[in-house]
Amino acid sequence: MQLSIMKRSKNKWHIFRRTLAGALLALAAVSQLAACGSGGEKAVSGDAKDQKIVRIGTNGAFYPYSFKNTENGDKLEGYEIEIWEKLAEKLDFKIEYQLTDFASLFGALESKKIDTIVNSIALSEERKAKYLFTDPYVYSGAQLVVKEENTTVNSLEDLKGKKIGLVAGNKIMLNYIKEADPEGKIEVVTYETGEGAFRDVLLGRLDATFSTKAAALAQIKKTGQPIRLAGSQFVVIPAGSPFLINDENKAFVEEVNAALKELRDDGTIKLIAEKWYGEDISKPAE
Numbered sequence: 001m002q003l004s005i006m007k008r009s010k011n012k013w014h015i016f017r018r019t020l021a022g023a024l025l026a027l028a029a030v031s032q033l034a035a036c037g038s039g040g041e042k043a044v045s046g047d048a049k050d051q052k053i054v055r056i057g058t059n060g061a062f063y064p065y066s067f068k069n070t071e072n073g074d075k076l077e078g079y080e081i082e083i084w085e086k087l088a089e090k091l092d093f094k095i096e097y098q099l100t101d102f103a104s105l106f107g108a109l110e111s112k113k114i115d116t117i118v119n120s121i122a123l124s125e126e127r128k129a130k131y132l133f134t135d136p137y138v139y140s141g142a143q144l145v146v147k148e149e150n151t152t153v154n155s156l157e158d159l160k161g162k163k164i165g166l167v168a169g170n171k172i173m174l175n176y177i178k179e180a181d182p183e184g185k186i187e188v189v190t191y192e193t194g195e196g197a198f199r200d201v202l203l204g205r206l207d208a209t210f211s212t213k214a215a216a217l218a219q220i221k222k223t224g225q226p227i228r229l230a231g232s233q234f235v236v237i238p239a240g241s242p243f244l245i246n247d248e249n250k251a252f253v254e255e256v257n258a259a260l261k262e263l264r265d266d267g268t269i270k271l272i273a274e275k276w277y278g279e280d281i282s283k284p285a286e
Contacts, residue, residue, distance in 0.1 A: 052093040052252075056084060057114035059102045061193035064218045064276040065120045065138070068099075079276040080118045083137060083260075084241075086268060090259045101192045103169030115243065120212065122237040124172055131242035132249055135257045137269060138240070139284045140214035141233030142173055147201055148226040153208050155231045156180035162207035163187045165197030173210045176234060201227060214277045221278070236284070 058066040058076070066081050068074040076097055088095050098114050108114045109131075116134075123133050144164075146153045153159060160181060166173055168190040177186055189206060191197045197209035202225060211219070213233055220227060241256075243249040263269045269282045 134240040136238030140212040141236035144230040160185040165209040
Protein backbone atom coordinates (compact mmCIF):
# COMPACT_ATOMS: atom_id res chain seq x y z
CA MET A 1 0.00 0.00 0.00
CA GLN A 2 2.76 2.43 0.95
CA LEU A 3 4.68 1.51 -2.22
CA SER A 4 1.61 2.26 -4.35
CA ILE A 5 1.23 5.70 -2.75
CA MET A 6 4.91 6.49 -3.38
CA LYS A 7 4.59 5.51 -7.05
CA ARG A 8 1.55 7.74 -7.50
CA SER A 9 3.44 10.65 -5.84
CA LYS A 10 6.42 10.17 -8.15
CA ASN A 11 4.13 10.09 -11.18
CA LYS A 12 2.47 13.34 -10.08
CA TRP A 13 5.94 14.95 -9.62
CA HIS A 14 7.01 13.91 -13.13
CA ILE A 15 3.76 15.29 -14.58
CA PHE A 16 4.31 18.60 -12.70
CA ARG A 17 7.89 18.90 -13.97
CA ARG A 18 6.83 18.25 -17.57
CA THR A 19 4.01 20.81 -17.29
CA LEU A 20 6.36 23.44 -15.80
CA ALA A 21 8.99 22.84 -18.48
CA GLY A 22 6.36 23.18 -21.20
CA ALA A 23 5.11 26.45 -19.73
CA LEU A 24 8.63 27.88 -19.56
CA LEU A 25 9.32 26.91 -23.18
CA ALA A 26 6.08 28.55 -24.29
CA LEU A 27 6.96 31.73 -22.39
CA ALA A 28 10.42 31.80 -23.99
CA ALA A 29 8.88 31.39 -27.44
CA VAL A 30 6.46 34.28 -26.85
CA SER A 31 9.32 36.48 -25.64
CA GLN A 32 11.38 35.61 -28.72
CA LEU A 33 8.48 36.46 -31.04
CA ALA A 34 7.97 39.78 -29.27
CA ALA A 35 11.65 40.59 -29.66
CA CYS A 36 11.54 39.75 -33.37
CA GLY A 37 8.43 41.85 -33.83
CA SER A 38 10.16 44.94 -32.42
CA GLY A 39 13.39 44.40 -34.35
CA GLY A 40 12.57 47.10 -36.90
CA GLU A 41 12.57 49.85 -34.26
CA LYS A 42 15.91 51.48 -33.46
CA ALA A 43 16.86 52.43 -29.94
CA VAL A 44 17.01 56.18 -29.37
CA SER A 45 17.48 56.12 -25.61
CA GLY A 46 19.71 54.35 -23.10
CA ASP A 47 22.93 53.30 -24.81
CA ALA A 48 21.34 53.79 -28.26
CA LYS A 49 23.21 50.81 -29.75
CA ASP A 50 21.29 50.90 -33.01
CA GLN A 51 21.26 54.65 -33.66
CA LYS A 52 24.39 56.76 -33.57
CA ILE A 53 24.33 59.74 -31.22
CA VAL A 54 26.32 62.82 -32.18
CA ARG A 55 27.01 65.19 -29.28
CA ILE A 56 27.23 68.71 -30.66
CA GLY A 57 28.79 71.53 -28.68
CA THR A 58 27.72 75.13 -29.31
CA ASN A 59 27.43 78.33 -27.32
CA GLY A 60 23.95 78.96 -28.70
CA ALA A 61 24.61 82.69 -28.81
CA PHE A 62 25.88 83.42 -32.33
CA TYR A 63 22.93 84.65 -34.36
CA PRO A 64 22.10 83.43 -36.94
CA TYR A 65 24.55 80.49 -36.99
CA SER A 66 23.42 78.89 -33.73
CA PHE A 67 21.27 80.63 -31.14
CA LYS A 68 18.59 80.06 -28.52
CA ASN A 69 15.27 81.46 -29.74
CA THR A 70 13.75 83.05 -26.62
CA GLU A 71 10.45 83.43 -28.48
CA ASN A 72 10.33 79.66 -29.03
CA GLY A 73 11.13 78.23 -25.61
CA ASP A 74 14.90 78.75 -25.98
CA LYS A 75 14.93 76.21 -28.81
CA LEU A 76 18.24 76.06 -30.66
CA GLU A 77 17.85 77.45 -34.16
CA GLY A 78 20.00 78.89 -36.92
CA TYR A 79 21.80 78.17 -40.16
CA GLU A 80 24.24 75.57 -38.84
CA ILE A 81 21.62 73.94 -36.61
CA GLU A 82 19.34 73.41 -39.62
CA ILE A 83 22.18 71.94 -41.69
CA TRP A 84 23.06 69.43 -38.97
CA GLU A 85 19.43 68.47 -38.48
CA LYS A 86 19.21 67.76 -42.22
CA LEU A 87 22.37 65.65 -41.93
CA ALA A 88 20.82 63.74 -39.03
CA GLU A 89 17.78 62.95 -41.18
CA LYS A 90 19.92 61.79 -44.10
CA LEU A 91 22.37 59.68 -42.09
CA ASP A 92 19.93 58.50 -39.41
CA PHE A 93 21.68 59.70 -36.28
CA LYS A 94 20.42 61.46 -33.18
CA ILE A 95 21.76 64.86 -32.05
CA GLU A 96 22.42 65.77 -28.44
CA TYR A 97 23.22 69.48 -28.02
CA GLN A 98 25.52 70.61 -25.23
CA LEU A 99 25.65 74.34 -24.53
CA THR A 100 28.83 75.92 -23.23
CA ASP A 101 30.73 79.18 -23.65
CA PHE A 102 32.89 79.47 -26.75
CA ALA A 103 36.18 79.41 -24.83
CA SER A 104 35.33 75.95 -23.43
CA LEU A 105 34.22 74.28 -26.67
CA PHE A 106 37.58 72.92 -27.78
CA GLY A 107 38.34 71.73 -24.24
CA ALA A 108 35.06 69.78 -24.31
CA LEU A 109 36.06 68.31 -27.67
CA GLU A 110 39.52 67.32 -26.44
CA SER A 111 38.09 65.65 -23.32
CA LYS A 112 35.53 63.79 -25.47
CA LYS A 113 32.55 65.38 -23.74
CA ILE A 114 31.31 66.31 -27.21
CA ASP A 115 31.91 64.84 -30.66
CA THR A 116 32.04 68.05 -32.69
CA ILE A 117 31.50 71.82 -32.55
CA VAL A 118 28.82 73.72 -34.46
CA ASN A 119 29.71 77.39 -33.98
CA SER A 120 31.11 78.74 -37.27
CA ILE A 121 34.54 77.23 -36.56
CA ALA A 122 37.10 78.62 -38.99
CA LEU A 123 39.45 76.14 -40.66
CA SER A 124 42.73 77.78 -39.69
CA GLU A 125 45.96 75.97 -40.59
CA GLU A 126 46.63 75.31 -36.90
CA ARG A 127 43.21 73.73 -36.41
CA LYS A 128 43.39 71.67 -39.61
CA ALA A 129 46.66 70.13 -38.40
CA LYS A 130 45.04 69.12 -35.11
CA TYR A 131 41.46 68.20 -36.01
CA LEU A 132 39.48 66.41 -38.69
CA PHE A 133 37.08 68.89 -40.30
CA THR A 134 33.96 68.41 -42.35
CA ASP A 135 33.91 70.13 -45.71
CA PRO A 136 33.26 73.84 -45.12
CA TYR A 137 29.71 75.17 -45.35
CA VAL A 138 30.39 78.77 -44.28
CA TYR A 139 32.34 81.37 -46.26
CA SER A 140 32.22 84.81 -44.66
CA GLY A 141 35.10 87.05 -43.67
CA ALA A 142 35.41 88.79 -40.32
CA GLN A 143 34.82 92.52 -40.21
CA LEU A 144 34.84 95.34 -37.69
CA VAL A 145 31.46 96.44 -36.35
CA VAL A 146 31.03 99.93 -34.89
CA LYS A 147 28.23 102.21 -33.79
CA GLU A 148 26.53 103.78 -36.80
CA GLU A 149 27.54 107.31 -35.82
CA ASN A 150 31.20 106.31 -35.42
CA THR A 151 32.97 107.43 -38.60
CA THR A 152 36.51 107.47 -37.20
CA VAL A 153 37.09 103.70 -36.96
CA ASN A 154 37.54 101.86 -40.25
CA SER A 155 40.59 99.68 -39.54
CA LEU A 156 42.59 98.15 -36.71
CA GLU A 157 45.04 101.04 -37.06
CA ASP A 158 42.19 103.39 -36.10
CA LEU A 159 41.59 101.41 -32.89
CA LYS A 160 44.95 102.18 -31.29
CA GLY A 161 44.21 103.80 -27.96
CA LYS A 162 40.64 102.47 -28.12
CA LYS A 163 38.71 99.37 -27.00
CA ILE A 164 37.60 96.37 -29.03
CA GLY A 165 35.39 93.52 -27.82
CA LEU A 166 36.28 89.92 -28.60
CA VAL A 167 34.62 86.62 -27.71
CA ALA A 168 36.90 84.72 -25.32
CA GLY A 169 38.73 81.94 -27.16
CA ASN A 170 38.69 83.64 -30.57
CA LYS A 171 42.41 83.16 -31.18
CA ILE A 172 42.23 83.90 -34.90
CA MET A 173 40.97 87.46 -34.45
CA LEU A 174 43.23 88.00 -31.44
CA ASN A 175 46.21 87.14 -33.65
CA TYR A 176 45.05 89.68 -36.24
CA ILE A 177 44.98 92.34 -33.54
CA LYS A 178 48.46 91.41 -32.27
CA GLU A 179 49.90 91.52 -35.79
CA ALA A 180 48.37 94.94 -36.46
CA ASP A 181 49.26 96.25 -33.01
CA PRO A 182 52.52 94.69 -31.73
CA GLU A 183 52.89 97.50 -29.19
CA GLY A 184 49.58 96.58 -27.55
CA LYS A 185 47.92 99.98 -27.89
CA ILE A 186 44.52 98.41 -28.64
CA GLU A 187 42.69 97.38 -25.47
CA VAL A 188 41.01 94.00 -25.91
CA VAL A 189 37.96 93.29 -23.75
CA THR A 190 36.74 89.67 -23.78
CA TYR A 191 33.13 88.49 -23.63
CA GLU A 192 31.40 85.15 -23.25
CA THR A 193 29.18 85.89 -26.25
CA GLY A 194 29.17 88.17 -29.25
CA GLU A 195 25.84 89.57 -28.09
CA GLY A 196 27.53 91.10 -25.05
CA ALA A 197 30.09 92.83 -27.26
CA PHE A 198 27.39 94.13 -29.62
CA ARG A 199 25.50 95.53 -26.64
CA ASP A 200 28.53 97.39 -25.32
CA VAL A 201 29.28 98.87 -28.75
CA LEU A 202 25.75 100.30 -28.74
CA LEU A 203 26.20 101.60 -25.18
CA GLY A 204 29.50 103.27 -26.08
CA ARG A 205 31.57 101.07 -23.75
CA LEU A 206 33.44 99.67 -26.74
CA ASP A 207 34.68 101.36 -29.89
CA ALA A 208 34.30 98.21 -32.01
CA THR A 209 33.86 94.46 -32.07
CA PHE A 210 34.41 91.69 -34.60
CA SER A 211 31.78 89.68 -36.41
CA THR A 212 31.50 87.81 -39.67
CA LYS A 213 30.07 90.07 -42.34
CA ALA A 214 27.10 87.76 -42.91
CA ALA A 215 26.23 87.56 -39.20
CA ALA A 216 26.51 91.33 -38.72
CA LEU A 217 24.23 92.05 -41.67
CA ALA A 218 21.71 89.50 -40.39
CA GLN A 219 21.84 91.08 -36.93
CA ILE A 220 21.26 94.57 -38.34
CA LYS A 221 18.36 93.30 -40.47
CA LYS A 222 16.74 91.50 -37.53
CA THR A 223 17.11 94.15 -34.82
CA GLY A 224 17.50 97.43 -36.68
CA GLN A 225 20.32 98.30 -34.29
CA PRO A 226 22.27 101.46 -35.19
CA ILE A 227 25.52 99.67 -36.02
CA ARG A 228 27.52 99.43 -39.22
CA LEU A 229 30.27 97.37 -40.82
CA ALA A 230 33.55 99.29 -40.82
CA GLY A 231 36.29 99.03 -43.41
CA SER A 232 36.67 95.89 -45.50
CA GLN A 233 36.54 92.18 -44.72
CA PHE A 234 39.60 90.45 -43.38
CA VAL A 235 40.68 87.32 -45.23
CA VAL A 236 37.76 84.92 -45.69
CA ILE A 237 38.44 81.66 -43.83
CA PRO A 238 35.92 78.88 -44.52
CA ALA A 239 34.23 77.25 -41.54
CA GLY A 240 33.02 73.75 -40.76
CA SER A 241 32.81 71.31 -37.85
CA PRO A 242 35.90 69.72 -36.23
CA PHE A 243 36.26 66.16 -34.90
CA LEU A 244 39.10 64.41 -33.10
CA ILE A 245 41.24 62.41 -35.51
CA ASN A 246 40.55 58.68 -35.31
CA ASP A 247 39.37 55.92 -37.66
CA GLU A 248 35.74 56.01 -36.52
CA ASN A 249 35.50 59.77 -37.02
CA LYS A 250 37.23 59.55 -40.41
CA ALA A 251 34.55 57.16 -41.63
CA PHE A 252 31.76 59.32 -40.21
CA VAL A 253 33.13 62.58 -41.65
CA GLU A 254 33.28 60.92 -45.08
CA GLU A 255 29.57 60.14 -44.73
CA VAL A 256 28.86 63.70 -43.59
CA ASN A 257 30.76 65.18 -46.54
CA ALA A 258 28.87 62.97 -48.99
CA ALA A 259 25.57 64.10 -47.43
CA LEU A 260 26.67 67.75 -47.51
CA LYS A 261 27.37 67.39 -51.23
CA GLU A 262 23.88 66.01 -51.79
CA LEU A 263 22.35 68.89 -49.81
CA ARG A 264 24.35 71.37 -51.90
CA ASP A 265 23.48 69.71 -55.19
CA ASP A 266 19.74 69.63 -54.49
CA GLY A 267 19.72 73.28 -53.35
CA THR A 268 18.83 72.58 -49.71
CA ILE A 269 21.83 74.37 -48.18
CA LYS A 270 21.37 77.37 -50.47
CA LEU A 271 17.75 77.72 -49.32
CA ILE A 272 18.77 77.50 -45.65
CA ALA A 273 21.51 80.13 -46.17
CA GLU A 274 19.19 82.52 -47.99
CA LYS A 275 16.58 82.10 -45.25
CA TRP A 276 19.00 83.30 -42.56
CA TYR A 277 21.35 85.64 -44.45
CA GLY A 278 19.60 86.69 -47.63
CA GLU A 279 22.48 85.21 -49.63
CA ASP A 280 24.28 81.89 -50.12
CA ILE A 281 27.22 81.85 -47.71
CA SER A 282 27.85 78.13 -48.20
CA LYS A 283 30.27 78.76 -51.06
CA PRO A 284 32.98 81.34 -51.83
CA ALA A 285 31.74 84.62 -53.26
CA GLU A 286 32.14 84.81 -57.04
